[in-house]
Amino acid sequence: MHLLIPAAGMGKRMGSDRNKLLLKLLGRPLLAWTLLAAEKSLTIEWIGIMGQIIDFPEFKNIVENLALTKPVKFIEGGETRQDSVYNGLQALPTSAARVLIHDGARCLATPELFDRCTKALQACPGLIAAVPVKDTIKVVNNENIIESTPDRSNLWAAQTPQGFDVKLLKDCHHRGKESGWAVTDDAALFEKCQLPVKIVEGEETNLKVTTRVDLAIATFILQQRLKT
Numbered sequence: 421m422h423l424l425i426p427a428a429g430m431g432k433r434m435g436s437d438r439n440k441l442l443l444k445l446l447g448r449p450l451l452a453w454t455l456l457a458a459e460k461s462l463t464i465e466w467i468g469i470m471g472q473i474i475d476f477p478e479f480k481n482i483v484e485n486l487a488l489t490k491p492v493k494f495i496e497g498g499e500t501r502q503d504s505v506y507n508g509l510q511a512l513p514t515s516a517a518r519v520l521i522h523d524g525a526r527c528l529a530t531p532e533l534f535d536r537c538t539k540a541l542q543a544c545p546g547l548i549a550a551v552p553v554k555d556t557i558k559v560v561n562n563e564n565i566i567e568s569t570p571d572r573s574n575l576w577a578a579q580t581p582q583g584f585d586v587k588l589l590k591d592c593h594h595r596g597k598e599s600g601w602a603v604t605d606d607a608a609l610f611e612k613c614q615l616p617v618k619i620v621e622g623e624e625t626n627l628k629v630t631t632r633v634d635l636a637i638a639t640f641i642l643q644q645r646l647k648t
Contacts (some may be wrong), residue, residue, distance in 0.1 A: 445642060471497050501523075518541050520541070521584070523628060547582065547618040
């Protein structure tokens, strides 16, 4: 399986003036924990990291320090996540038939989750890791007045990895560029192209580190995990 990691963003909501994936979690950059999980995966055989060129020296240093056995390619990212994934798809080896896309900020994903998604992707064109929503969700208008309360039993919180047939996803990205679609994940492109996307059970601990509070929670989770 081929893995693409969008890593071109900044840590504005983190209050950082640098790429948040370079911030430390138990002494290692966030990106390092993601790469370690990919290294331990039984199915991932190639890794592509989409980032800003200014961050490449530090990214390369992280990879070298981890002594990864799997090939890693550095790919220039774009202004948005969507642009970065588009660039990543063009840089995949020609042999790549399926791809997993995983946000580097979800640095607590386990090797088992990667492998579970890889297995499920053999039988479907697209999938996302997700978990059932626990909270009651309210739809509000511009004046912060509640308009509706959707049925929680049908709601899932999207995570990554997200996995797809490479040819189909490339076609969706091309259509997205031509049509001016702006989406926050690749599953949304599949949906716009009326292609099915399957849910694969994610992990409650697979949080996205966006704020300082998230970083504190991730530290606690990782500390507990390393004790076992």
